[in-house]
Amino acid sequence: MLEAKLAEAQTLKKLLEAIKELVTDANFQCGEEGITLQAMDNSHVALVSVELERAGFAKYRCDRPIPLGVNLGSLTKILKCAKDDDVCTLKAADDADTLSLTYEAKNADRISDYELKLMDIDTDTLGIPDTEYDCCVTMESAEFARIVRDLSVLGESVKVDVSKDGVRFTTEGESANGNVLLKQAEGARSKFKRAGKEKGKKSKVKKEDDGEDEEDAEPESEEEGESSKKKKKKTKVKKEEGASDGDVEMVEDDDDEEAKPDDDEDDDEDEDTTSKKRKKGSSKSSKPSKRAKRSDDDDDDDEHEAGVTIDMNQAVNLTFSLKYLVNFSKSTSLSRRVQLMMSADVPLLVAYKFAQGKIHYYLAPKIGDE
Incomplete structure (x- = not known):
């Protein structure tokens, strides 16, 4: 049996809002250490990995590993029925075909119960290898969201160039070009x-x-x-x-x-x-x-006010799709900082960490004129 209680429903709401456009159906793998989700988008270009740690729940019980196949769009609709500060409890029996969600107001004067029908989703869990990246850029998540959103208006791809001067985002469109340079946070040092x-x-x-x-x-x-x-x-x-x-x-x-x-x-x-x-x-x-x-x-x-920090073994110059980066940046509401980890010919890792766990996005780089 699964029983997981979150102190605030807004954590789950923000998480679903961040990934629902990348992934339609996915399995929440519930185990002794917490709840995880791993899924790829339809084009198999991007991968999202979510971890909700056991310590992040107000109460957590999972007797044995349980996969919960859900439609993220339907789950998002049910979560919209909860207030941000409601206590949210997820319950599911070992062989249940429904997921029960209970919302309890802080003053305990309102309790709402909903049930979501589960799906049988046949997916293989991908093994993500441990990778030593050539560079790691840590910056404000809001700044990253603004940059990719602004550049997506001009072009479809962005070239990310990391060097000792800083990190530069460059895009070339049919009618206009643009680039943004973020320097190493010498001011913070x-x-x-x-x-x-x-x-x-x-x-x-x-x-x-x-x-x-x-x-x-x-x-x-x-x-x-x-x-x-x-x-x-x-x-x-x-x-x-x-x-x-x-x-x-x-x-x-x-x-x-x-x-x-x-x-x-x-x-x-x-x-x-x-x-x-x-x-x-x-x-x-x-x-x-x-x-x-x-x-x-x-x-x-x-x-907290430290700007961009760069840990670099060697310079990196890679090109990525702006559409996916814009989707990744929707996790800004979960974390104030974001990490971009890159190596040549290796998928980009965009990592956000929040109180209840973490969310990682992996995006394959563009090669040549693709």
Whole structure:
């Protein structure tokens, strides 16, 4: 029996919207580790591979491997009946001919049940070999979608040229040509360096600020630190109390309470002074944690804002169909980043990773004038 619960139905909705135009009918292979789908388009030019990991489900149970043959168009229609934040539960018996979908509202005031008739789809699972690609381009998925969408208006094919200068997308149409160059994210790297320098600068400024009480911050030795504290205490008592010489000698003694047990006003002032010092010290000790946290957030922001990164063993120049790349880019709603992996005479891998799993597209390159 299969029972898989997703915290939000929108994950499945976005996934189906991304692949429904490439694949009409497909088998969802349900197993112990999660749910997978692998299918080719009708022309056998593109392959899509989907993995929904077990950990991505709020609840998952699969007693034995079950293939669920579904028409993706029909499944998409049923998923449109669910709100994006509905809890979606998929259920199927071992030998069932239907797939049950249950949508439950967050406040549990609405529960909807639907059933989808399953199909017998005879397909062979393709073994995708592990490939070491010559280059890997990581970029914003929205930027990739915009580029292929814009260039598809001009031509049918795009030449992808990856070199040390960056990645260039070029298309040639009957009436117009176009190309887009995305450079390696040197700005992001220099930003990381600047952030490191700023961190050092901040720590230095803090040290100088804390240097107002040099004896408290970094005493050279315990004896010097103790003597400096006594000197500081002595000076402050003189200023506040206007004490006589005899009083100063008593202040220098560490046993103030034994020397002046009946002087309540002096004790109160000493306690106030001590409490102020403690408050001041506690506020100083809290500053580094706040600054460190802010610096960590800055690092996260820098990573999120990083543009194009290229890992390259050698330059690659390949041509692909824009129609398929436009279809691949519909997975932008699932992931903010996309990876393009290429090697000569090897299908292009377009990889998206999201919270519940990943989706990979494979596209054969165009050869010659084809």
